Amino acid sequence: MDTTSPPTPAVSVENLVKRYGSFVAVDHLSLSIRPGEVFGLLGPNGSGKTTTIDCILQLLTYDKGRIELFGEPMTPTSYGLKRRVGVVPQNIAVFDELTVRENIDFFCGLYVTDRAERARRVDTAVDFCGLGEFASWRPRKLSGGLLRRLNIACGIAHRPDLAFFDEPTVAVDAQSRAQILSGIRSMNEAGTTVVYTSHYMEEVEELCSRVAILDHGRIIAQGTVDELKAQVKIGETVSVELANLPAGLLERIEALPGCREASYGDGTLQVRCANRPHNLLDVLGAVRDCHGTPGRVWSEPPTLNDVFLELTGRKLRD
């Protein structure tokens, strides 16, 4: 018999309710984030992600619920706990009149008073976010990607045990995105628990050990990406290159038992399938019967985006 008790959660939220007037933005939400995880919080616009994070951080009052960090109740005056937390907000929050380094030093100084130690941590954060050559620049001269990296450096320079990243890669180029993601990964490897919200499913799939999907202020699914994929009825997407769409093929495909949705565009037939065997063979059989001449044929397993669409019925940015 396994007698080891589960580790104390880094974040525990029980029955959280937040109303704006009569509108319920967070509706009896409970979640538990284990220490050492990268936990993804996903949901369509307005589903309550930022509100939940702001309640956890005590930046908002809430109507009901219990919030604990590392086993201690989190309250507006939990200054000891707040020191252990880093926040990278969705909106860039830096001072225009300070340089890159001065900004990071200011935010780090809210938690670390020892000057020598603070200088070391600021240096590390500057390197970590690849801001070395821009350390003396003012924010208005920085590109969007560098500004995001500065926003991150300000949130994590004090080396928190728990870090919240609210859409940190919005509107950044591929290079900054890669830098941000690898930075978050190495922070996590060094021991920081990470809570991550994003509208980019590939990022979440790559980065997060567990995910919760929110809709209308409620958690509608929670688990590892593989567990979520197993919960829904979607299977692979089969794609077939066809120079022309033979008459009757789309109707024939749509009548297949495994077809959930079929479309043709840009010379490619795409069939989203149910989770059942022989989808590829069935699709190719229908193409052959309609005298189609396939070019390339490929099949992709379901993605987190497919899971999200099935569960919420919506694209992330609708």
Ligand SMILES: Nc1ncnc2c1ncn2[C@@H]1O[C@H](COP(=O)(O)OP(=O)(O)OP(=O)(O)O)[C@@H](O)[C@H]1O
């Ligand atoms: N101060 C406010 N007053 C009234 N309603 C608000 C307020 N702040 C947020 N809301 C509403 O609460 C709901 C949840 O908003 P929230 O910002 O938490 O969503 P989100 O999931 O973070 O969205 P996004 O992906 O767009 O950042 C939305 O319907 C929003 O309009």
